[in-house]
Amino acid sequence: MTDPIVLVLTIIMVGQISLSVPLLVSRCHANATFMPLAVFLLACGLLAMNSIVATLFESAYLIYTAWVFPTLFVLCPSLWFYIEGITSNTPWKFTKKHAVHGVLVIPALVVSVMILMLPSDVHRAIFIDDVTANHPLVGTLFTSMLIMMVLWLLHCVYTLYCIVRRLSDYRKELKNVFSNNENKELKWINWLLFSALCVWLFSLTTLFASSLFNNVLFNARVEVLLSLLLLWSLAHFGLQQQPALIGENAFLLGDAKTEIKDQQSQKQHNGINCQQKYQRSALSQAQSARIAEKINAVMENEQLYLDSSLSLQKLAKHTAISPNYISQTLNETLGLNFFDYVNQWRIEAAKPHIIANQSSVLDIALAAGFNARSSFYKAFKQQTGVTPSEFRKQNAIA
Structure with a gap:
């Protein structure tokens, strides 16, 4: 039985996302950057509904678990697309080159089909009762899910690296364009990423401690509350944030990446590297x-x-x-x-x-x-x- 407080906090989270996503979508005609953020929040909302569906709509839980699994692999691409759009000096739009970021969604859909193929009693035993079930497909399913989760974690680490690197380049580019950078440096994203990483690490610590020592360091209530605050902050700042470089006569970030990396110091910037930059x-x-x-x-x-x-x-x-x-x-x-x-x-x-x-x-x-x-x-x-x-x-x- 799901903790009532966790259930209430989850309902609040889903409600907040349900209000934010339509607002973001309504602004996509003026700025397509809002669409990836809307997709990210929507994916988070679907994942957060796990306890709601399991408790209140148990008959639909089989379908839910099957189709929510690929949603997990939408998080990293959509967050990266949002960061890419908000730091770009040209209006963001989805192109063919972006499709590679969602490559893990395809094998995730295969896993979804495998989940749908499970008999209802086997599915209940695995996903609700958390007990061992005998079925020819169970071993293959568990192996596939384990591999996909490892790939997802690696993708998360890679996405985090790309975001940190992108934000660093973006802030350097701001200094080529503006004399005051307040409210443009996207420092709130740094805090959100740091907080999200802390929540994730604490969750892993809790899982480890509870499994080995039966000692819960970070209970589900705190985890859901922090997730609610993080998603609220992302929606709040995301609705207000506009790309700072769009409309300014700035260098394209894509063309300036090599230039910015070479700027080790003002002396280097004024020497050989600078000659290469403007060759x-x-x-x-x-x-x-x-x-x-x-x-x-x-x-x-x-x-x-x-x-x-x-x-x-x-x-x-x-x-x-x-x-x-x-x-x-x-x-x-x-x-x-x-x-x-x-x-x-x-x-x-x-x-x-x-x-x-x-x-x-x-x-x-x-x-x-x-x-x-x-x-x-x-x-x-x-x-x-x-x-x-x-x-x-x-x-x-x-």
Whole structure:
């Protein structure tokens, strides 16, 4: 008998997913990135219904277990497609190359057919009563399911690696496009992935401990509650998040992967790696020097850096220079990405006010073009090696 509290929490989870999925689907016409997220949440909802179906709809449990098994292999592809879409600088759409990510669904469907072929009494013994059943198909079924679960775990690890790598590349690309990256870095995905990994590890620990020592470290109630919170957070942030790079004149992430990997430091970025990055560019060194002079003059005379929403696209329109040429000039000639270049000007503008000590650090940060105190502190220490208060003390003594 399923724990009533677990059953209630599961019903709440399924209800929350039932509300979120239609909202996501309704927005797919404007942004197809919402579709993979809707599929992921729908798959999670179907998997979460296991206790509901087993308790309230036992007669349908045979069909449920057969068709819910392939759903497990939809989770990784759909989550990856969502991350891919949200970090892309072009509208996401499903193509033939994406089909390879769902290759495990095909053998999973074969396992589903094997489950459907089980007699009802054998199915009940295996999936409900959890006892041994004698049937020629049982051994093959268990072996197939074990192999599929191992493949699924490997696929999860690979997907997690791809997501972490993609997010890292994406955040580096943001610095080539924006001067402020708040609400664009997708840090909430990091926390969700970390939390989900912790839940998974705790679940494995519980399984191990309860099997060997009859000691439950992480009961089903806590597990379902955490799953509910994770799925709610994913739906909440997913409904609000928009791809930051779409609409900006940025480099394609796919073409920039090799470039970003080679950026070990600013010195490397300004040396051989940077030459390889722009080896097809028609921009000469003389042109690059003129562009550097022009954008420096614009920054100094018109103080564009005070605009907290300043982007590469805005600077390109203001100077009538190709955004690719500006980015190449910043990287090759000045050895900086757009983010660090603009914030360098902002820090220089903030220094006199820090020394004067007539305004709060937050007011100085906002006046200089930063969106938050934390980002100002981080940029200030990165450039000067000290915090604003330490900088003020050093200059007061001098």
